[in-house]
Amino acid sequence: MSFERTPCVYILASQRNGTLYVGVTSDLESRIHQHRTNAAGGFSKRYRVKRLVWFEVHEEMEPAIIREKQLKKWNRAWKLRLIKETNPQWHDLAEDFGFETLR
Known part of the structure; x- marks a missing residue:
């Protein structure tokens, strides 16, 4: 599946139970590439x-932006629970799109 022009809200982690980052994009694969190559800064x-470690697809960008803002306001425990509900092993979901395994 290509995520080009597909609004997505996503959560990145430094490691299992590590630092979290919540973002929104219209091209998830390109955005992940930016994060991995430090182009995102x-x-x-x-x-x-x-x-x-988590992402959610939306049909339009406006609801995706609203959801991103909502998640950014959440406390850490709620974000961790959201991740664990769908990805209890903290698998790097970018690998499913062909990205290399991080060390």
């Missing part, structure tokens, strides 16, 4: 937050 580069 900022928070994700500084804290080495590169593992895709």
